[in-house]
Every structure is written in C-alpha cells, then in structure tokens.
Amino acid sequence: MRLKVDVKKINLSELITKPITVSPNTTLLKTRETLLKNKVKRVIITDKKKPIGVITEKDIAKKIYELGSNPIESVKAADFTSKRLFILTRKNSVQECAKMMKKHRISLIIITNKDGNLEGIVTETDLVKAFLTKESTPCKVGKIMKRDVITAAPSDPILHVESLLLKYGISRIVVQRNQIPVGIITFRDFVPAKIPQWIAESADPKEVQEYKYKKGLEETHSNQMSYLFPFHATDIMATKPVTVERDDDVKVAITRMIKYDISGLPVVKNSKLVGIITKSDIVNTLAS
Numbered sequence: 001m002r003l004k005v006d007v008k009k010i011n012l013s014e015l016i017t018k019p020i021t022v023s024p025n026t027t028l029l030k031t032r033e034t035l036l037k038n039k040v041k042r043v044i045i046t047d048k049k050k051p052i053g054v055i056t057e058k059d060i061a062k063k064i065y066e067l068g069s070n071p072i073e074s075v076k077a078a079d080f081t082s083k084r085l086f087i088l089t090r091k092n093s094v095q096e097c098a099k100m101m102k103k104h105r106i107s108l109i110i111i112t113n114k115d116g117n118l119e120g121i122v123t124e125t126d127l128v129k130a131f132l133t134k135e136s137t138p139c140k141v142g143k144i145m146k147r148d149v150i151t152a153a154p155s156d157p158i159l160h161v162e163s164l165l166l167k168y169g170i171s172r173i174v175v176q177r178n179q180i181p182v183g184i185i186t187f188r189d190f191v192p193a194k195i196p197q198w199i200a201e202s203a204d205p206k207e208v209q210e211y212k213y214k215k216g217l218e219e220t221h222s223n224q225m226s227y228l229f230p231f232h233a234t235d236i237m238a239t240k241p242v243t244v245e246r247d248d249d250v251k252v253a254i255t256r257m258i259k260y261d262i263s264g265l266p267v268v269k270n271s272k273l274v275g276i277i278t279k280s281d282i283v284n285t286l287a288s
Contacts (some may be wrong), residue, residue, distance in 0.1 A: 007158045010094045010130050016111050016120035019044045024052065024078035031077055032060055039261075042108060045077045049117040051110050053081035058171070058187040061162075087112055090119070094130070096121055098286035104256060105169070107263070107280070124263065124279040128254050129284060141253050142246040144285065145267045145275035151176045154183065154234040161185050161233050174266050177236045181266040181273050183237030244277065253277050 020043045022031055035057060045053035061079055086100055087110045089128055097109050107124040151174045152161050161173050165187060175183035242260050244253045246269045253265055257279060264278035 011086070012092055012094050012097055012122065013090045015094070015122050015126040016090070017179065017195070019118070019121045021078050021118070022048045022055070022230060023047070024076065025117070025168060026083065028060065028063060028072055028075035031055055034132065035060070044110065044118060044121065045081060046118055051087070051112065051118045052197065053077065053083060054083060055080045055086065061187045085110055089113070094127065098283050101280070102129075102284045102287040105280070124283050125258070127283050128166040128279050129258065131226060131251060131254055131282065132258075139250045140246070141244055141248050141250055141277050142275070143266055145246070145277040146196045146281065147275045149174055149266070149273060149276045151273070152172065152175070152185070152233050152271045154232065157230045158185070158233055158236055159287070172264050174206050174241070174276065175233050176273050179272045181241050181243060181268065183233065183239050184241045185233060186264070189236045241266055245269065246274055250277075254282065
C-alpha cells in the first residue's frame with residue numbers, strides 16, 4: 001500500500017513561499033550569516049529580480065573544504081551560479097512539481113512569473129505539509145521507508161562521516177551503537193564542526209553558540225580539514241535523535257519532521273534501527 005493524496009485538489013500557488021535572497025557579490029561569510037540569521041537551509045541568488053543560483057548549507061560546507069589556503073573572503077555568491085536551476089510557474093501542477101523533484105533528486109523548485117522574475121519557491125517541506133491538510137489514505141512508515149541506512153559509529157572520525165555524506169549523496173548519517181540510533185550528523189554540523197560534546201554540555205549556551213557559528217571562519221587563511229582531524233562522530237552529532245516507529249502512520253513522521261525542522265527520521269522497531277524515512281520518500285509518492 002502506498003501513501004495517496006488527491007493532488008488535483010492542491011493548487012501549487014497555495015504552497016509557494018517567499019525565499020531569502022542574496023546578490024551575486026555577497027561574500028561566503030555574509031551568505032552563511034544570512035542562513036543562520038533567518039534559520040533557513042538555502043538562499044536564492046538573484047540579479048535584477050531574476051534567479052541565477054542557489055546556495056545551500058551543503059554548498060558552503062563543501063566550499064570551505066575546497067579552500068585550502070585561499071582566503072574565505074575571496075568567495076562570492078556568484079561562484080555558486082553554475083548549478084542548474086529547476087523552474088516552474090504557478091500554472092504548473094503539484095504533481096509536476098513532485099515529479100521534477102523526484103527525477104532530479106532535488107528539494108527545491110523555483111517559481112517565476114512570465115518575465116522570468118522570482119516569485120517564490122516550493123520545497124519538499126511545502127509539499128509534505130499538504131499531507132497534513134488534505135485527506136490521504138492511511139499508510140505505515142514501514143511501507144515507504146528505506147531499509148538500507150548509511151550509518152556510522154560514535155568513534156568514527158568526522159572526516160570519514162563527511163566522506164559518507166558526499167559519497168552517497170545523502171544529507172544525514174545515523175550514528176548507532178548496538179543497532180540503537182544515538183545521534184544524527186548532517187551537513188549543518190560541518191559549518192563549521194561543533195565543539196566537543198563535553199564542552200557544549202558544560203559551557204555557557206551563549207559561548208557555545210558563538211563558538212559554533214563564528215570560530216575559525218573569520219580567519220583569512222584556514223585549513224578546516226586539519227582542524228577536524230581530532231574530532232569523532234560523538235563530538236559533533238546531535239544526540240537523542242528524533243525517531244519514528246515502523247508501524248506509525250506516515251502522518252506521525254511528517255508531524256515530527258515539521259515540529260523539529262528536520263528532513264529525515266531514523267525508523268525503529270523495539271528501539272532497534274530498521275530504516276529511515278525522509279521528506280523525499282514522501283514527496284515521491286506525489287509523483288506517482
């Protein structure tokens with residue numbers, strides 16, 4: 001049984017949201033500050049109201065590691081404009097939007113008007129929310145989850161964890177101990193790497209935030225790779241991961257994703273890891 005919802009009853013215009021934008025000359029540091037300040041995962045690069053690029057947390061993390069001894073200040077938003085943009089208009093359907101996301105394995109569609117000017121965006125989150133407002137057939141998480149989960153151990157070096165993220169083109173790694181999920185690591189944790197867990201638990205919260213978001217990135221010459229060598233998965237992972245039971249209804253998973261602002265959940269049975277469900281898995285049902 002597959003999760004079904006009548007997409008014909010959903011107007012794409014209802015799902016369009018206003019994006020955060022930056023200009024081509026915006027620096028990497030300023031772009032990163034914009035992401036953090038607005039608590040978003042991506043910004044749209046615009047030139048005279050026309051979308052010309054997208055920058056995500058993942059893009060910034062990758063760019064930092066590519067810098068070597070080059071100054072961070074030399075990187076501008078314009079350096080991210082080579083990525084292909086996927087564009088629709090308000091006249092397109094929700095199913096067309098979902099099919100485009102599924103085909104190209106993307107989480108964002110840009111919406112423009114007839115002149116090619118930016119009107120808004122539709123994300124996987126926007127599509128997933130439609131399931132909570134529209135009637136759909138009941139479906140258990142186990143029916144649409146992925147059973148093959150890429151995992152790491154708490155003692156694994158974080159550079160190994162990052163290599164898994166890049167190798168498999170995924171957004172998160174489940175950290176498990178004895179088949180029990182004990183943490184999650186996403187690309188957000190590499191911008192830059194968090195301070196060791198024992199410090200985070202004992203330091204003043206404001207100091208921790210300042211360290212996480214500022215330390216190292218103001219240096220004109222930084223080698224983030226060497227900085228990360230001593231760290232292990234347990235140092236940067238988010239502990240006590242939000243999970244969902246295999247026999248829960250998919251709407252339970254959607255509600256938790258939205259509540260905790262996450263895009264994927266480890267799936268458990270009797271506390272043991274048996275799979276993972278993401279927003280992409282749910283959006284893919286709209287495309288069928």
